[in-house]
Amino acid sequence: MAAGVAGLAASHAATMALTLRTSPVVAVAEFVIEHVPGQVAENAIEFLGNQDKPVLVGAIVLILLGFSAWAGRLALRAWWLPVVVWVVLGGLGLVAVLTRYDAQALDVLPVTLGVVTWIISLSLITEPLRRADARARAAAASASPEGASAPATTTAPEGEGEATTESWPRRSFIIRTGLVVAVAAGLGTFGELFGRKRRHVERIRRLLSLPVTNPSVPPRVDLSSAGPMGERGLDGLAPWRTPAADFYRIDTAIVAPAIYPKEWSLRIHGMVEREITLSYQELLDRPLSEDWVTLNCVSNPVGGDLIGNAWWSGIRLNALLEEAGLDPRADAVLQTSHDGWTCGTPLGPLTDDRIAMLAVAMNGQPLPIDHGFPVRTLVPGLFGYVSACKWVVDIEVTRFADIEAYWTGKGWSERGPVKLASRIDTPRSGDTLEAGKVRVGGSAWEQMVGIERVQIALDGGAWRDAEIAEVPNLTTWVQWTANLDLEPGDHTLRVRAVSRDGAVQTGVERDVRPNGATGWHEIDFNVE
């Protein structure tokens, strides 16, 4: 039963953390309501009044705990018997969960996590008993070679030894059971408190109406969709504007902080003449700036997809920092998020004419919780780990010499400018294509400078220019495309970019650590 409680608590906490609507138990209750014959339902309602639903959920929990106890006893016979019981129950849970009208793929997770937790807890709890059992059996076997006719206890050398072998496994069984139940209670409570808050914050986020715009992608920028002159879109090319739902997510938070706009505030302090503290409303009362900006993760490998491009709206940091009055000796800010993550950002990019902002919206919507709601920092041209603090609550003006931020304490560079890079989106490595004309494409970026040219080389041959699309500014990636005439056989294709200041992307391969990967993206494919 303890293992069952742990499984239920884990599935409940997962449901809450993922802000799914129904936990598996509730889904089963809804499933029952849906399928119970009308007469039975009516009788139940008549008898139970408006307590019918809590009673139903309670009954399901009790039945599950009953099964759990039974399965625990089955474990005496064979280790796999209880596993079968719980997998079958988990299967029923899945059916209930996936037949909800608002079911989504993620709904599979809580059920799975519950089953796995249950199996692990059961084996953890019973392990001391199983070990003692095996020891007793071994002792019996060695004491009486004729067979297991002699009782195991007669082989214990002394009274005291006997007491030890008898009581220790039980004691550690009871301790482990207590621990599992305590952890389960903690998980359940956490899920309940946190889940409720996140749902509430999410509701408030959806109701917010910010004075932001949501323009469509400028013409001739996005080659992945049909152009204004009837050009065909290139399948397999990542869209130029990344939808928030597809935007990569990187952070150290196991569950993202859920922050009410009302409880949020930002303090700008340190080496300044005047400290500034801003509430969400005070921030929104300031002039808003908006722009297309590509955000990059330093951990993005060559050809990787830890990069996204969006329309961001926010309040410029240069004005705020000027208002605070910067000490001329300062060269950095230490940003801290609501969950305690920190990053050190150079003052230069925060105060020059690029649009470094406290962003409040992404693609015309309030920031998603996972991307920093209510406020995150965004600095074009710097990797996220030194600049893009989500859930930012504190900005201390300081000097690099005096600080250590989360990642710089772990061997990553203090400064993280984004590097000149390019990528092939289509075809993909391992693809099989038909011989003849093939359109290939991808993206390239050199923030604050811009891309002059993108070049490709087929099968190690000479570099030739690809066509590049337009861009609205210097802070976004640019798409490129080229037509190839392919013969049957195995091929490789590589890409490199040339920036507007004439720099050619290096082919030297470097790891993402300490300050971003370099090298040409190369793919292999086959033509039939």
Ligand SMILES: Nc1nc2c(c(=O)[nH]1)N[C@H]1C(S)=C(S)[C@@H](COP(=O)(O)O)O[C@H]1N2
């Ligand atoms: N609070 C907080 N902010 C953070 C991080 C984090 O771990 N915690 N990770 C950073 C890193 S490494 C990157 S690449 C970007 C990713 O932003 P995204 O998840 O919105 O794409 O957020 C940055 N901001």
Ligand SMILES: [Mo]
């Ligand atoms: Mo990152």
